[in-house]
Amino acid sequence: MNRFPLFGVALAALIAAGCSGPAVGETDIAKPTHFHFQDVNDALGYNCGTLDCHGQPGRNLRIWSKYGMRITDGRHVPGGRADTSGAEADLTYRSVVGLEPGIMSQVVQDKGKHPERLTMIRKARGTEAHKGLKRMSAGDPLDVCITSWLAGNVAYNSCKAAESPPPPP
Amino acid sequence: MVRLSRLAIAFVCALGAVACGNPVQDNLRESLGDEDPNVPRGPLHRPGQPCLVCHSSAVGAEPLFSVAGTIFQVSDSTKPARDVIVQIVDSHGRKHSVATNCAGNFFIQQQDFQPAWPIKPQLSYGNLPLLKHNTAIFREGSCAGCHTDPVTATSPGHVYIDTNSVVTFPSSGCP
Numbered sequence: 001m002n003r004f005p006l007f008g009v010a011l012a013a014l015i016a017a018g019c020s021g022p023a024v025g026e027t028d029i030a031k032p033t034h035f036h037f038q039d040v041n042d043a044l045g046y047n048c049g050t051l052d053c054h055g056q057p058g059r060n061l062r063i064w065s066k067y068g069m070r071i072t073d074g075r076h077v078p079g080g081r082a083d084t085s086g087a088e089a090d091l092t093y094r095s096v097v098g099l100e101p102g103i104m105s106q107v108v109q110d111k112g113k114h115p116e117r118l119t120m121i122r123k124a125r126g127t128e129a130h131k132g133l134k135r136m137s138a139g140d141p142l143d144v145c146i147t148s149w150l151a152g153n154v155a156y157n158s159c160k161a162a163e164s165p166p167p168p169p
Numbered sequence: 170m171v172r173l174s175r176l177a178i179a180f181v182c183a184l185g186a187v188a189c190g191n192p193v194q195d196n197l198r199e200s201l202g203d204e205d206p207n208v209p210r211g212p213l214h215r216p217g218q219p220c221l222v223c224h225s226s227a228v229g230a231e232p233l234f235s236v237a238g239t240i241f242q243v244s245d246s247t248k249p250a251r252d253v254i255v256q257i258v259d260s261h262g263r264k265h266s267v268a269t270n271c272a273g274n275f276f277i278q279q280q281d282f283q284p285a286w287p288i289k290p291q292l293s294y295g296n297l298p299l300l301k302h303n304t305a306i307f308r309e310g311s312c313a314g315c316h317t318d319p320v321t322a323t324s325p326g327h328v329y330i331d332t333n334s335v336v337t338f339p340s341s342g343c344p
Contacts, residue, residue: 051323052309067304072322078315079303079325132307133286 029105031097036154041065041089043145043162044096048124051078053132061120062095064088096120104150112151121146136162197222213272213343216249217241217318217327219311220276235283237276238312240269240292241329242338247318249273249341250330253294259284260305271343294330 045065049055055068055078063069065084070076071091097104103117115121119128125143126134136142141161148155201218208214220237223230236257242250255275256266265282269275287305309315312328320326331338 046304050304050307051315053307056323068323070322076322077320077325078323 029101030108032104032108032150033152033154034093036156036159037093037149038084038086038089039154039156039159040145040149041092042067042084043142043159044092045084046163047135047142048132049092061099062092064091107150108152112147115147115150118150191227194222194228198228208272212270212274212276216272216274217247217313219313220274221309221311221314224276225310226279232276233279234276234310235279236288236290236310237274238316238328239273240275240312241273241327242336243331243334244326244329247327248338249343250294250338251341253292253330256291256293257282257284258289258291260287261285271341273341292328292330295336297330297336300330300332 041063042065044063045055045067048061049063049065049068051068053059053068054061054063055065056062057069064071065088066076066078066082068078070078071085071088073087076082076085099120100118107113107115107117116125116127122128123130123132124135124146125137136146141158144155144158145162148158197219201215201222204210204214216239218239220234222228224232224234224237226233238255240250240253240255242248249269249272251269251271251273253269253273253275254266255269256264257277258264263282263284265277265284267275267277287307289305290302292300315324316326316328317324318327330336
């Protein structure tokens with residue numbers, strides 16, 4: 001007779017344990033540096049984030065920048081007349097990091113080695129089908145910009161260089 | 170028996186036609202609304218709309234365009250700018266120029282120029298400084314594919330030539 005309350009308590013404990021997860025805000029994935037991401041952001045915006053490509057809200061990879069989609073605050077419009085804001089770079093950061101968080105974490109933990117494990121790198125390098133075709137080759141400014149960020153030390157000059165020249169054919 | 174076969178063939182054809190439609194493209198076309206009854210179909214029709222929704226290989230409305238759009242005079246009005254020279258520079262460095270008509274429309278037919286994407290357009294008009302597109306265009310052949318009104322977070326608004334509102338434009342001369 002007395003076993004039923006005990007059973008109930010055990011069941012409740014089991015359910016509570018089963019439903020518990022990491023506390024809100026806690027993650028155990030390694031993320032690439034946020035430092036100097038704004039430079040990476042503008043290189044991405046120039047080469048990938050125009051309004052007809054990843055500067056659209058409907059894309060998995062969404063890029064906010066002065067070259068395309070802006071944050072909806074009514075103050076900025078696309079076209080480069082106002083610089084990319086920190087809030088816009090933050091949104092891009094979340095979008096990029098959230099694409100493949102598990103693989104991203106592994107690449108970051110490996111100090112950026114074998115970045116081609118990430119789909120976005122393979123697509124941009126043209127080694128995986130990409131409607132926007134090949135946008136970079138290993139070693140060119142855009143590639144160095146992104147991979148240096150994944151390695152934890154943004155190559156600022158490469159990011160700036162990636163923003164300047166016309167996109168490759 | 171023959172009548173039944175004809176009916177069956179007609180049914181299958183109808184089914185095929187419905188099944189092969191592209192709902193995204195269809196919705197886009199529908200969203201453009203009906204023709205203006207005062208403007209005949211042709212080079213002057215539907216200014217400011219995304220031309221390649223219909224005039225592309227995907228839909229096949231002749232003539233087929235590679236790049237097309239409408240240039241307006243200023244940012245806060247939809248008065249068309251005629252005689253604006255639109256030059257497209259493709260990623261191989263090839264250039265192709267056309268002028269806008271009285272409706273502000275311009276179009277480059279696929280048979281005349283198939284650019285290697287991405288492209289960069291630039292506009293010139295009279296003594297105004299050359300107006301260059303700030304970014305490359307990677308795939309969108311219609312100006313209005315990105316440049317829609319009103320200005321939003323995902324659109325810079327319609328394309329206009331007189332950024333400082335300094336030009337007195339002549340009458341468009343459209344019928």
